Each structure stands twice: as C-alpha cells, then as structure tokens.
Amino acid sequence: MDQFLNDLPKAELHLHLEGSLEPELMFALAERNGIALPYSAVDQLRQAYNFANLQEFLDLYYQGAAVLLTEQDFYDLTWAYVERCKAQNILHIEPFFDPQTHTDRGIPFATVISGISRALQQAETEYGISSGLIMCFLRHLSEDAAFETLQQAEPYLDQIIGIGLDSSEKGHPPAKFERVFAKVRNMGLLTVAHAGEEGPAQNVIDALDILKVDRIDHGVRAIDDPQLIKRLAEEKVALTVCPLSNTRLKVFDDMSQHNILQMLEQGVKVTVNSDDPAYFGGYLTENFIALEKGLGMTQEQAVELARNSFEYSFAKKERKEELFALLDRHCVAR
Ligand code: HPA
Ligand code: ZN
Secondary structure: OHHHHHHOOEEEOOEEHHHHOOHHHHHHHHHHHOOOOOOOOHHHHHHOOOOOOHHHHHHHHHHHHOOOOOHHHHHHHHHHHHHHHHHOOEEEEOOEEOHHHHHOOOOOHHHHHHHHHHHHHHHHHHHOOEEOOEEEEEOOOOHHHHHHHHHHHHHHHHHOOEEEEEOOOOOOOHHHHHHHHHHHHHOOOEEEEEEOOOOOHHHHHHHHHOOOOOEEEEOHHHHHOHHHHHHHHHOOOEEEEOHHHHHHOOOOOOHHHOOHHHHHHOOOEEEEOOEOHHHHOOOHHHHHHHHHHHHOOOHHHHHHHHHHHHHOOOOOHHHHHHHHHHHHHHHHHO
C-alpha cells in the first residue's frame, strides 16, 4: 500500500514553500549568507518542532524563513520541493509563497518571485510537473499592507495564478480582507483562503460569502455546522485538508480523530496536502500513509482523494484530462 500511495499520480494544492525549508537547507543557507541561527545543529532544530498550536509553529516558521536572501536561495528552496514531488509522483502543484515575510526584511519582491518561478519553469521542462503559483497575504498584517503587496506583484501577474490568505486565523477573520479580495477578483485572479483550521465554521462561510473564494484551505471545522457541510458538498467547494499539519498543531488530538474521510463520505470535495512538510513530519505520500494507518483509508478512497486533487486544481481543462488519464492508467496497471 505504501508503494501504491507513493506512485499514485497526485496534485498538491496546499503547500507553503517556506514550510518546505528542511533544517539541512536552512543551516546551509544560513552559512552561505553569514546568518547566525539560534540552534547549534539540525537535530536541535528538529527537536524544537513541537507545537501546541498554530502560533507556536508560525513563530518558528517566520524565524526559519529569515535565512532566505537571494534569488538563488528561493530557487534552491523551490527546487528542493520539486525534487520531492518528482520522487512522490506529484504531477501538478499550486504552491503558496508569503512575499511579506521577505519584503518586510528588505528583500525585493522581484528576488523572491524570480527564484521561485525559475524553479517552477524547470520543473515543467525537466520533469513535466505543471504548476500555478499562489501568492498569500499574511492576515496578521493590515489590509493596507495586502494592497501594497498586490501593487508590488503587478509586474509579475503572469507568474501568479491566484491569491491566498494565511497566518494567524484567530483574531483575523475573512472580513478584514474584503476590499482587497474584491480587487483581486476584479483583476481576474483566482482566490483561496485558510479558514476553519483553528477558527470556527463561520470563517469558512465568510470566506465563501465575503471573500468569494474558489477553494478553502483546511476547512476542517466546517464539521461543526451540518448545514455548511451540506452546502460545501452541493456547491462542490473543495477543501485542501492537511492531515499531518492538523495533528502536529493539535487541531485533532491524533489521526484517528481526523474528519477527512467522514467529510469525503458526506460528499465534500476534500483533497490531501502537506502544508509545511519540513515542520510537520512528511510530504504528500506521508500524509496519505498517515490516513491509511490512522483512519484505515482504503485504496478506493485514496484514488478518490487523488482524483479530487486534479479535478479541483486550477489546471487548464486539457491538462486535467491528461492527469485523469494518468490516474486511470495507474489504477488499471496495479
Ligand atoms: N495556517 C496558517 N498559516 C500558515 C500555515 C497554516 O497551516 N502554514 C503556513 N502558514
Ligand atoms: Zn497552510
């Protein structure tokens, strides 16, 4: 089964590039850039990855990202993730990046996006991995700061497929970003938002009704509102669920408590994703394996989850057809 899950053709729709920064690369970049880390070794850093909640993780995640300075650094970060995708048969990716984490440290927006885009283009030409880059606004910062970031992104909009909203959910509800999301939609960009991770089901409703997003990131707290579950299923609103993230950040006590398969059985269009794999103990295959071990996910359910990842991706129709065909071939061949 583990080999089946690794080789299963799949897409990843919820992955923060900064969250794929492995401790080894963090140390290498710190040395290359002459930055002192408050840890003496990789093992010590990994031991610090013990989080009671989202905020404890975010504090280390922003600290870790401070080793990223040059275009080459952003390329190396992204390329390391692409290599993981190649190894796990991930054929389409829609990674997130957080420009404000970098521009607020004086790194030019151009440096960040150039390095990321160069690696994503190489993923396409060298490995045939298609992608769409999603730029996230940090919700603990102001809406004005989001508008400013959008302005900085304007020369690069051909390299961005959509806009997302991440960081601390508590105290920063969707409504805070109503105006900037309206502008983004008018510009023809797709939209997603983290909602219902640590925050209530109402945040999922508000992300749909106020921000009018095309997909919900996490969304697991929707389970508290049966009417909302019904709506998500009927309107085919996809949720990008991140099982290992949810257990590491204590959204669920352990994997046996996770509700992803329950939502799948209720007709919600859920997908599996790794969120911040360097911090949460695994990439996409490891998330699928965790569902098999912790929830007894069947092969049929795994295939349905993989199919959802293609269906609810932002890939063009022709690319989706290719991806479905590859999935069908895998299932027949097994
Ligand atoms: N939630 C909110 N913000 C984030 C996350 C997450 O899981 N990962 C990286 N930024
Ligand atoms: Zn996330």
